[in-house]
Amino acid sequence: MITIAFGQMLMSFNVASLPVALGGMVKSFNVPPTTVATAIVMYSMAVAGLVMLGAKLNQRYGAPRVFRAVVVVFGLAQVLMTFSPTATLMITAQGISGMAGAALVPSLVALIANEYRGRQQATALGALGSARAAAGVAAFLIGGILGTYIGWRPVFGILIVLSAIVVLLSFRLNPERGRPDVAIDTVGVVLAAVAVLLLSFGFNNLNRWGLGLALPGAPFTLLGLSPAPVMIVLGLAFGQIFLSWTHRRQEAGRTPLLALQVIDSPQERAAVYAMFSVVALEAALNFSVPLYIQIVQGRTPLATAIAMLPFNLSVFFAALLITRLYDRFTPRQIGRAGFILCSVALLWLAFVVFNDWSELPVLIGLVLFGIGQGSLVTLVFNVLVTASPKELAGDVGSLRGTTNNLAAAVGTAVAGALLVGLLSTAVLRSLAEHPTLPPALQSQVDLDNITFVSNDRLRGVMAATTATPEQVDEAVRVNTEARLRALKIGFLIMAALSLLSIIPAGRLPPYRPGEIPGSEPERAAGTEPAPAESPTGAIANPA
Structure with a gap:
């Protein structure tokens, strides 16, 4: 389990470190924040596009062997990432890491299906979700400290060492023969x-x-x-x-390429839709908060880590402990409650967020969202795995990888486009109504490419114009208000999307593990046949 968890942490630590390193990369490569977002999208895109191929490679050559090989490739990609002199090579390194992750994601699920059954399997899946969250916590803490006092490159250098450790540990995994008959x-x-x-x-x-x-x-x-x-x-x-x-x-x-049995039933399709929604919302939040803290407020990566720590810790514990509720509540009940909690948290953030992320109300909102997000990710993953036989574990893993990484790419990209679009609209409207900043002065600034910039950088740009000190101060004020308004509206839109996600959550299985699907009278009368046990040891999805 330690080996499998470390394999998950490799990927999660890499992705979570990118937003923390955002400010350092912007300075190091002299690129806009959206370029760092492109690196996140490149990684997610590579995993999502190739993970189904990765699942078949696992089936054909055996999960332990593929796991070991792709961890080596991932480590080499991190060497390129750590020493990349340009943003182009940095993005390339993330693309190679994504290609390795495309085979690593399904191998983790296949290894769990191979090693565990029943309640142990549900616990192992929860541990996998917790490993993902724990890597996020570590990335924000370690990345924040190193990024503040040393630089962003040593953060990714850690993954080189961790990759070597995982390769050594992988020799302790139970061997598994591949199936050469599996066609690609x-x-x-x-x-x-x-x-x-x-x-x-x-x-x-x-x-x-x-x-x-x-x-x-x-x-x-x-x-x-x-x-x-x-x-x-x-x-x-x-x-x-x-x-x-x-x-x-x-x-x-x-x-x-993908066994359609894993998405044939309405419940399984609902689980996929719910997974896409919650991961996209998490990606949007993980991009928005570091963007605001480092670029808008001009604070350090360590400040970002401290601000996001409550969120990451709540995701970690929720993913680990939610399995204790599976005997008391149905997946449908937990799914609806999870999305309601996420919606409430995002609405709360939209109304309480100001220019100080250390405020207690903001921390409460992040914790609430983390609890909902961690619970939902583990829940829908467990629904997919327990509804499919062991031999389709790789297909479930590929479906999870495609959904998670496409959602992460879409969530990050949409968050960037949404926030920048809202910012542009707010700035242009304020300038049009502002008497202190005349059109002659505005024409000296590139208003066709409005993006998130710190107040210090804006002052530097305005210094190259004919603006008076009073006009510079007024431009900074307009920029500050527009950025905060864009963030608040962005949270409101995210809350609306979370509320819509209650619809697929309402299609999740309506029974508890061990229950016979159907009505209570049928179960009481004993007229319904006993549920079949899936090869994973859990009650199979009746659909």
Whole structure:
């Protein structure tokens, strides 16, 4: 379990460290914050696009062998990350890490299915979720301290050492023979990868290329339209083509890239939708808060770590302890309660957040969201695993990897586009109504590329214009108010999306583990057959 948990922590520590290192990378590479967001998206995009292929590699060659090999690749990618001289190489390193993660994600689920049964398996899945949260806590603490006093590079250097430790520990795993008869659906790999790439690129460039009409930053236009929304539509279309192709291949008796049994029932599809929602919301929060603390407030990575520590700790304990409630409440009840809690937390944050993240009301909001998020991620993952036989554990892992990482990419990209868009609207409206900042002065500043900047940087930009000291102070005030307003509205929109997610949560299984699906009268009369036990040792999803 230690080996499996460390494998999860490798990936989670890497992703969680990127927002903490945001300020340091902006200075080191002289790039805007959205470039660091691109690195997060690149990692998530690589995992989401190739994780189904990674699942088949695990089935064909055996999970322990694949696990060991990809951890080596991940460690080498972190070497490139640690010593990258340019932002391009940094993004490339994250892409390679994502390719390794694409095989690592399903191997973790396959190893758990191979080692544990029944209640132990549910506990192991909870431990896997806790390892993810624990890595987030460690990344924020270690990244905050090192980033403040030394720099961001040693943070990723730690992953080189941890990768070597995991490789050594992997030799203690139980051996597993691969299945050479497992075929790899090349067409399915291409369709899935293209769908994920189009969706990720589309969402990630909504702000730069335009939500509707093409902006000047768009690489090309389609009859004046931005290519970003077109990519999103095409990505959805390729996703549908992939599902149709997979259905035909499965009906023909050939091995599909993804066994559709893992998403055949309404409950399983609801679990996937719920997982996508909660991970996207987490990614949006994890991008928004460090952006605000480091860029808006100009505070240190350590301040970011301290501000996010309550959230990460609450995710850790919620993911670990939620399994204790599985005998008392149904997945449907827990799912609805989790999304209600997340919605309340985000609404609370929208009304109490100001320019001081150390305020107790803000900490309460982060803790509430962490409890809801940690509970939901573990819950929906457990629903998917226990509803499928052991031989499909790799497919469940690939489905989890695709959903989690596509959601993380979309959540990060949409948060960036949403906040920058809200900021631009607020700034332009304030300037249009402001008598102290005349159009002649505004024309000296690039208002076509408004983004989040610190007050010190804004003062430096204004110093190159004809602005008086009073006008500079007024521009800083406008910028400060606009940034806070953008963050508050962003939280409100996130809360609305969380409320909508209660709908798929209402389709989760309505029975407790060990219960016979169906009505109480049927169970009392004994007219309904006993539930079958899945190969994982848990009660199988009746659907």
